Amino acid sequence: MTVSLSFLPVDLSGKRVVVTAGANGIGMVIAEGFVACGASVYVCDIDENAVASVIANNRGILGCVADVSDVAAVDRMFDDIDARLGGVDILINNAGIAGPTAGIADISPGDLRKTFEVDVESMFHCARRSVRHMRASGRGSIINLSSIAGRLSFAMRTPYAAAKWGVIGFTKSLALELGREKIQVNAVLPGHVNSSRFRSVAARKAALIGVTPAEVEAQMLDPVAMGETVEASDIANTILFLCSPFGAAITGQSISVCKGVEMLR
Secondary structure (H helix, E strand, C coil): CCCCCCCCCCCCCCCEEEEECCCCHHHHHHHHHHHHCCCEEEEEECCHHHHHHHHHHCCCEEEEECCCCCHHHHHHHHHHHHHHHCCCCEEEECCCCCCCCCCHHHCCHHHHHHHHHHHHHHHHHHHHHHHHHHHHHCCEEEEEECCHHHCCCCCCCHHHHHHHHHHHHHHHHHHHHHHHHCEEEEEEEECCECCHHHHHHHHHHHHHHCCCHHHHHHHHHCCECCCCCECHHHHHHHHHHHHCHHHCCCCCCEEEECCCECCCC
């Protein structure tokens, strides 16, 4: 097995992995990590061009265009997964949106609803279909991407924070429900990831409070123990560990990968 030096060298040969929002950003890096470790990977994304690109450039990755907040789209996707992979061993619930940046009086019910549909309900839809296969094979792993906003308060980002706290509750409850069936369920909580999303969130907040994006980024990183962002590969490697034999005793946990964030600003 040939493993990229940037990924944890674990053997996941034969594993069938689904990564939602897997054609861009963190999701794409996670998908590439699983391929590097020998797994067969299926990604979905709402970005048609990104899906086509990641499939064309990565042997071992299949995929489709799907909005996982749409139950019918999830069912169509898993019908395709059933036909092409024959099942699911590992589900990475990565899809999520940042939601609005505003005070509560200025957030619409529609924006709140959309944030929950993508950030929480999509995980339920995908887990519901994946569990059928995991039960049949007698083992499985579900990783739900939450956020450090799922353990800390986050002013001006209440829909996002509430949704990510909801992911923690969903994770712990599902872990208890499925544990006797040897299905692990864990949450990974990324910190400030070196990404376009981090910079766009900072830019939106800067516009809201009347400062520069650089000032907001500095404020956001000030209460981080190591004073810097994490890389997408840091998130991927944590997930690879949890899904490997080395992580077999871990379930129902919320694992922060954040370089020591103690406060969100």
